[in-house]
Amino acid sequence: MQQELYGPNCLLLACKFHLAQAWFREIQNLGLASVYKNNSDVLGEWLQWVFGLTLLDPPDVGDGFCEWLLHMPGNDQAAVIFKTMGRVYQTLEPKKEKKKSSHQ
Numbered sequence: 001m002q003q004e005l006y007g008p009n010c011l012l013l014a015c016k017f018h019l020a021q022a023w024f025r026e027i028q029n030l031g032l033a034s035v036y037k038n039n040s041d042v043l044g045e046w047l048q049w050v051f052g053l054t055l056l057d058p059p060d061v062g063d064g065f066c067e068w069l070l071h072m073p074g075n076d077q078a079a080v081i082f083k084t085m086g087r088v089y090q091t092l093e094p095k096k097e098k099k100k101s102s103h104q
Helices: 002-006 016-029 033-037 042-055 058-070 076-089
Strands: none
Touching: 016 033, 016 042, 016 076, 033 042, 042 058, 042 076
16 A cells, blocks of 8 residues: 555655654644543544554555554644645655765
């Protein structure tokens, strides 16, 4: 399913700690920290679920992300979180490595 959404060259790389820190900071910036901490709130549970993606084996992250997306609550706050994650953390092509100069 990951390849269908993002293409066969999709590569997901991140530091678990810094990625989770950035996600929670974004949740705070959107004023959703109290919602995130509320285990009985549908949006809160959905926000908590995304942090589990960092615990999956790399080949399973794409399917896990798609599963998370399928359970997205139908409200504006969830849509904003999803759009932010898509804009900041996903690219369609991996970055190309810089070529080393042969004149070194």
